Amino acid sequence: xxNLVPDFPRAALTxxxxxxxxxxxxxxxxxxxxxxxxxxxxxxxxxxxxxxxYAKVIQDKQFLEACLYSIGIAAASTLAxxxxxxxxxxxxxxxxxxxxxxxxxxxxxxxxxxxxxxxxSLRIFISTIDMPxxxxxxxxxxxxxxxxxxxxxxxxxxxxxxxxxxxxxRDLGADNIVAFLRVTLPYLAPALxxxxxxxxxxxxxxxVRTFFLGGYRATLPMLIFAKVQGGMSPExxxxxxxxxxxxxxxxxYAEFITRRARTR
Amino acid sequence: MVETxxxxxxxxxxxxxxxxxxxxxxxxxxxxxYRHTLGAAVETRMGRVALLAGLPLIWIVALNLGPIxxxxxxxxxxxxxVMPGDKSEFTLENYIVFFQEPIFFLPLIRSxxxxxxTTMVTLIVVYPVAYYVAKVVRPSGRPRAxxxxxxPFWAGEIIRTFSVIMLLSNRGAINVLLRDIGLIDxxxxxxxxxxxxxxxxxYLICLYxxxxxxxxxxxxxxxxxxxxxxxxxxxLTRFRRIILPLSKDGIVSGCALVFLTCIGxxxxxxxxxxxxxxxxxxxxxxxFHGASNKWPVGAAFAMIMLTTALIAAGLFVRLVGGKKGSTx
Numbered sequence: 143x144x145n146l147v148p149d150f151p152r153a154a155l156t157x158x159x160x161x162x163x164x165x166x167x168x169x170x171x172x173x174x175x176x177x178x179x180x181x182x183x184x185x186x187x188x189x190x191x192x193x194x195x196y197a198k199v200i201q202d203k204q205f206l207e208a209c210l211y212s213i214g215i216a217a218a219s220t221l222a223x224x225x226x227x228x229x230x231x232x233x234x235x236x237x238x239x240x241x242x243x244x245x246x247x248x249x250x251x252x253x254x255x256x257x258x259x260x261x262x263s264l265r266i267f268i269s270t271i272d273m274p275x276x277x278x279x280x281x282x283x284x285x286x287x288x289x290x291x292x293x294x295x296x297x298x299x300x301x302x303x304x305x306x307x308x309x310x311x312r313d314l315g316a317d318n319i320v321a322f323l324r325v326t327l328p329y330l331a332p333a334l335x336x337x338x339x340x341x342x343x344x345x346x347x348x349x350v351r352t353f354f355l356g357g358y359r360a361t362l363p364m365l366i367f368a369k370v371q372g373g374m375s376p377e378x379x380x381x382x383x384x385x386x387x388x389x390x391x392x393x394x395y396a397e398f399i400t401r402r403a404r405t406r
Numbered sequence: 407m408v409e410t411x412x413x414x415x416x417x418x419x420x421x422x423x424x425x426x427x428x429x430x431x432x433x434x435x436x437x438x439x440y441r442h443t444l445g446a447a448v449e450t451r452m453g454r455v456a457l458l459a460g461l462p463l464i465w466i467v468a469l470n471l472g473p474i475x476x477x478x479x480x481x482x483x484x485x486x487x488v489m490p491g492d493k494s495e496f497t498l499e500n501y502i503v504f505f506q507e508p509i510f511f512l513p514l515i516r517s518x519x520x521x522x523x524t525t526m527v528t529l530i531v532v533y534p535v536a537y538y539v540a541k542v543v544r545p546s547g548r549p550r551a552x553x554x555x556x557x558p559f560w561a562g563e564i565i566r567t568f569s570v571i572m573l574l575s576n577r578g579a580i581n582v583l584l585r586d587i588g589l590i591d592x593x594x595x596x597x598x599x600x601x602x603x604x605x606x607x608x609y610l611i612c613l614y615x616x617x618x619x620x621x622x623x624x625x626x627x628x629x630x631x632x633x634x635x636x637x638x639x640x641x642l643t644r645f646r647r648i649i650l651p652l653s654k655d656g657i658v659s660g661c662a663l664v665f666l667t668c669i670g671x672x673x674x675x676x677x678x679x680x681x682x683x684x685x686x687x688x689x690x691x692x693x694f695h696g697a698s699n700k701w702p703v704g705a706a707f708a709m710i711m712l713t714t715a716l717i718a719a720g721l722f723v724r725l726v727g728g729k730k731g732s733t734x
Contacts, residue, residue: 152542155534162535169570170566249466249470316582385565393556
């Protein structure tokens with residue numbers, strides 16, 4: 143087969159791939175490089191190197207608080223989204239349920255509604271139910287946004303599940319809840335794990351919902367956004383680099399785990 | 407009794423963890439409380455349906471449809487939030503005002519032009535990359551080739567937008583490079599222009615295009631390409647007659663996804679946009695910050711944007727995709 147593909151398109155495609163990868167990684171690399179710059183302003187050339195900005199960021203109380211706040215929100219919204227998303231997926235695959243297509247379409251609606259609209263409609267919604275802006279509202283908003291992704295991942299896995307596994311458990315005397323907890327849930331685990339990791343990243347990354355639903359406490363993206371609008375300093379680069387390294391390792395780890403689970 | 411059944415069916419790797427989890431569930435299932443509440447409920451048809459459908463349906467109706475319904479309702483009110491002593495009446499004024507002022511409808515048009523252009527450029531740029539990973543790379547190397555492209559995806563919206571500033575600002579990499587090799591004397595102002603916004607948007611969303619395209623192209627059997635090559639089709643003919651039609655699903659869902667994401671981008675717009683690039687999200691946002699009695703106008707504008715964006719994406723999927731074959 144290889145001989146049939148002429149060499150020119152092949153070489154051109156390879157070059158294009160690497161050029162595209164270079165384009166993807168260049169801005170992030172520049173950002174990281176500038177975090178080591180020993181001067182107060184962000185510009186090239188870099189000149190002397192220093193780690194002072196990192197020392198400053200690590201001692202920055204605002205930054206640490208934003209980190210903890212973001213992690214807390216991500217944990218809460220991921221937990222809620224996983225439970226609700228799995229539940230919805232179970233409903234969609236259940237026998238004798240009509241309107242499955244409609245339920246699915248409505249369940250994944252928040253994933254296709256543009257972020258800005260979703261944020262504004264949630265802002266209006268919490269005000270009509272007299273819920274204050276702040277932590278609770280942010281968690282609710284992130285959960286609404288995350289649920290569709292859990293639904294899709296759980297559904298994909300559920301559809302590949304042999305039906306006789308649950309039937310066997312039922313024959314042996316397990317009721318539906320026990321069969322779910324002991325057969326379906328362990329089978330779903332790898333997909334749910336991947337889904338949870340994705341939800342954590344979605345929540346930590348989210349800006350627009352947090353911007354409209356949040357109170358005075360800043361999450362990580364809000365803090366970085368405010369600092370970027372306030373003026374450039376290598377301190378922001380150091381902060382962004384730290385966040386980038388942590389979220390990327392997290393993403394790589396999640397990818398590694400789900401891939402290992404899939405190949406087994 | 408139940409324990410042996412499930413264990414033999416499941417992954418052997420989980421055996422070590424299973425017993426404790428199983429005992430816990432067996433204990434729960436045999437407890438008095440469980441047998442007289444949930445356990446009794448699942449034995450009846452009504453109980454099963456309620457347990458299975460209750461929470462999902464409530465969630466979908468209350469939180470997926472509720473906010474949009476409330477937004478629609480408020481968009482027809484004369485004022486909201488209603489202050490004590492004030493009255494709020496039904497009105498169409500919030501929608502009418504949109505068509506009367508160019509500063510209101512121009513940003514929407516600009517948003518659509520921007521999102522469409524960005525979607526098209528993204529498709530053209532990403533298609534060869536997706537094709538390369540799906541068809542040129544050996545199957546064993548594909549995960550790694552894909553993973554490399556996913557790395558920036560984990561950086562997040564704000565950080566990626568910020569990194570684009572490092573590249574494009576007046577003292578950013580491009581301007582410094584051009585000055586050092588003597589091509590320019592003073593920096594080219596690239597930031598806060600339509601160019602920087604478009605560049606940033608493509609940088610932000612190209613991976614939403616990559617994944618649908620990749621999975622569509624990967625499904626095309628290589629034997630089809632071999633057969634057509636045997637029959638004398640050149641690379642261009644093969645692309646036009648086989649690869650393009652067979653990857654249509656991926657193109658359609660990728661474009662719809664990118665378009666809808668682009669329309670709703672807010673942070674990138676605030677950081678990379680300038681006075682010449684006021685897009686609709688910025689217009690809508692102005693009604694919610696500051697003067698809070700303009701909420702109904704903001705809600706009406708958001709409804710206008712939501713319906714036009716969904717209709718545009720839906721029409722595109724229907725016209726180009728033909729049948730309903732997208733991933734959504």
